[in-house]
Amino acid sequence: MKALTPEQRSTLEALYRRIDERVAPIAQGHAWWPCRKGCDHCCRHLAAPLTVSEWEWTYLWEAFEALPPEARAEIRSRVAALEGTSRPYTCPFLDRESGGCRVYAHRPMSCRTYGFYVSRGLGTWCHFIQGLLEEHGDGDILWGNQDAMEETLERLSGPSLSVLQWFDAHP
Numbered sequence: 001m002k003a004l005t006p007e008q009r010s011t012l013e014a015l016y017r018r019i020d021e022r023v024a025p026i027a028q029g030h031a032w033w034p035c036r037k038g039c040d041h042c043c044r045h046l047a048a049p050l051t052v053s054e055w056e057w058t059y060l061w062e063a064f065e066a067l068p069p070e071a072r073a074e075i076r077s078r079v080a081a082l083e084g085t086s087r088p089y090t091c092p093f094l095d096r097e098s099g100g101c102r103v104y105a106h107r108p109m110s111c112r113t114y115g116f117y118v119s120r121g122l123g124t125w126c127h128f129i130q131g132l133l134e135e136h137g138d139g140d141i142l143w144g145n146q147d148a149m150e151e152t153l154e155r156l157s158g159p160s161l162s163v164l165q166w167f168d169a170h171p
Contacts, residue, residue, distance in 0.1 A: 001058060003058065003062075004055060004058050008055055008058075008156075008157075009059070011055075011156060012055050012056070012059055012156075012157075015149070015153065015156075016109070016112060019112045019113055019116075019144065019149065022116065022117075022142070022144040023035075023112065023113075023116045023144070025142070026116050026141055026142075027116075029140070030141075032132055032136060033115075033129075033132070034115075034128050034129065034132070035115035035116065035125075037100070038099065039099075039128075040094060040099035040100075041126055041128060042115065043090065043091040043094040043099075043101065043111075044088070044090045044094065045088040045089075045090075045126065046087070046088055046089040046090065046091060047087055047088065048089065048162070049082050049089055049162045049163055049164050050091060050108060050110060050111070050162065050163045051110065051160040051161060051163070052108045052109075052110075052160055052161070052163065052166065053108075053153050053154065053156075053157035053158060053159070053160045054157050054158050055153075055156065055157035056108040056109065056157065056160075057161075057163075057166045059106050060103055060106050060107075060108060061170065062106060063102075063105065063106035064093075064103060067102060067103075071102060075093060075102070076167065078090075078092035079092045079163060079164060082164055083164060091111075092163065093107075109149060109150075109153055113144060113146055113149060115129055116143065116144055117143060117144035117145065117146035117149065118143045118144070118145065118146060119146035119147050119150075120147060123143070124146050
């Protein structure tokens with residue numbers, strides 16, 4: 001697999017920083033906000049296997065390759081098992097005991113934006129957030145634009161494929 005060029009890495013990391021900057025005021029400004037370390041509900045209840053662009057896959061692959069061999073084997077086993085399951089899906093990168101992401105620093109855009117962005121006027125979040133928004137309101141929240149982020153990433157890196165497809169291509 002080709003490594004990211006320095007320019008590609010810089011561009012992807014800048015995109016991720018923009019997301020993190022948009023997310024921070026929401027998470028930090030609302031003590032009741034569930035999306036933070038320790039909440040893994042979305043990781044355990046995916047509507048579909050993760051999809052990532054080529055640049056994201058290459059970036060994610062770096063973190064995957066840095067994991068201990070037993071963790072990589074477990075993730076590959078989980079990816080293989082996803083092919084025969086139906087929703088909800090559990091992210092294969094989730095450490096199911098700790099609830100933490102094994103590749104957190106390299107997690108893709110969809111993981112970074114979930115709970116903080118809207119797409120086509122609808123929130124991309126779970127029922128926990130929906131209930132909290134009904135209770136607390138969202139008048140002071142400046143949501144991110146998921147559609148714009150997806151379009152930007154596709155323009156830069158091409159279309160996204162599921163992690164199943166990426167793993168199949170990288171045995």
